[in-house]
Amino acid sequence: MPDAKAPIGVMDAGLGGYTVVKELQRLLPKEDIIFLGDGKNQPYGNRSEKDILCLTHQCLDFLKDKYVKVVAVACNTISTLIDKYQPDYEFRIFSIVQAGSTDVIKLGLRQVGILSTVFTANSGCYDRLIHQELPRTAVYPQGCPRLARIIEDGGFDQERIDTELRETLGHLAQAHPDLDSLILGCTHFPMVSENIRRLYPQFTRLINPAATQARLIKEYLERENALDSDGKGTFRVYTTSDCEFYRSMTDHVGLKTPASVELVPAPIPLGK
Template sequence: MALSFTEDHDNRPIGVFDSGIGGITVLRELVKAFPNESFLYLGDTARLPYGSKSGDTVKQYSQQNMKFLASRDVKAIVVACNTASTQISESSFMGLPVYNVIDPGSALACARTENKKIAVLATRGTISTGAYTKKIQAILPDAEVLTQACPLFVPLAEEGWYDDPLTNLVAFRYLQHLKAADVDTVVMGCTHYPLLKNSIRKVFGNHVHLVDSGEAISLLLAEDFKSKKIAPAEENQHSTLTIALTDASDHFENLSNELLCAVMSSEIHFETVSVI
């Protein structure tokens, strides 16, 4: 059996988890940015969504998910869920580097804003922790951070009503006051929200920066590959993509295929697993 990693290369997959489908938008950006890498995605569909659950419950579920990924020999863990990221502050778990979505998303928002007025759109759970506000103001102490929970966005995205007059109306209902407050940067602080990018864009117009967690985390990972903090896969390796779900669902499999088909070269392998 060949070793899966040497000093310079590591062909083990990158582990990614979310409560459900949302993290697929992060996975999509990662697959696009790193076509040689293999990925193992865990969707904790049996216990979704995390957005409405308490911090302790989300922390416990997230640790179980990370243990599962570690047991499958990943080389790094991406917490592709904002709610889970509010509860996972550690940068390593069982010796593996851990990337949450809040740190890179906050950093990218701070890099892009000019007038220092930043809006954060997220689930009720993420907003109530104040995680983005704290992180952004740690980087830019005089930034003004406005937050908005958008509970309809997740089911709208799951319906596939991506560019739809109804979705536009919901977006206007939630976001109009942020546009009026003249924010110049908007963090899409839930991994489902990039699916509704067109509707969000319609409210704010083209001059506002929309920060996508998947893009932010890809930029950070690219830096860590460059600085050799983690080793990349070999260029000629046959990369794989496995999606493990805690509760099987045709709806989820169809959505994953639809969202990933444009960036994937090989087939997705689906599994049903237990993480408890």
């Protein structure tokens, strides 16, 4: 049984996982949260499967050493491979892809687009999970190779963001003009949802899986009697890149002020 006083871990290839932290803080305000953002190696979605797994194990080992009771994998790319690393850890790991698929199934959508990294799009992970319950739902993946990196660079350069969306999401919108539902299949992407709405108003339903992932974690901790009912709700950030940027982005996303933001060694990719 998980230790109720242990923290919740959240990991991402960068700061996109802040959108998951926001939902966890809203649902579970007394829980301590540890966030690890591997900004140095981001985006994982342009790497090979073996390299992604190598980096992921190092991140999970870091959180294991912090004695977390559960981990939210806020990265869609990492989540596509959950079956390959969950058996190596005693704590439960929650996939953001599973959360996004759950949203589609609950809504009973007949068609849905997915804006994600190239790896996630090519993996077919959303297709498989959605089709287990909704075999006739049309799923249209669209890889977006640079958007997460543009967001991670900071500054929110609107011209670069819009250009990347036109070159990727634009193809999906043109190919399926009646498509109105879109999964934000990378936790960075809710940060540019207004750009998506402005450029492509046909997408009247933008699905952010972070809220569902947080709810699934809450339900699991309730079942395991592992909720911290009298905790202080501290929030600590560990990053492999720019501490000041990660600190400033907590305000931008609307998170509680972190107790600390600490630079830690980056996971080492394969061959280095």
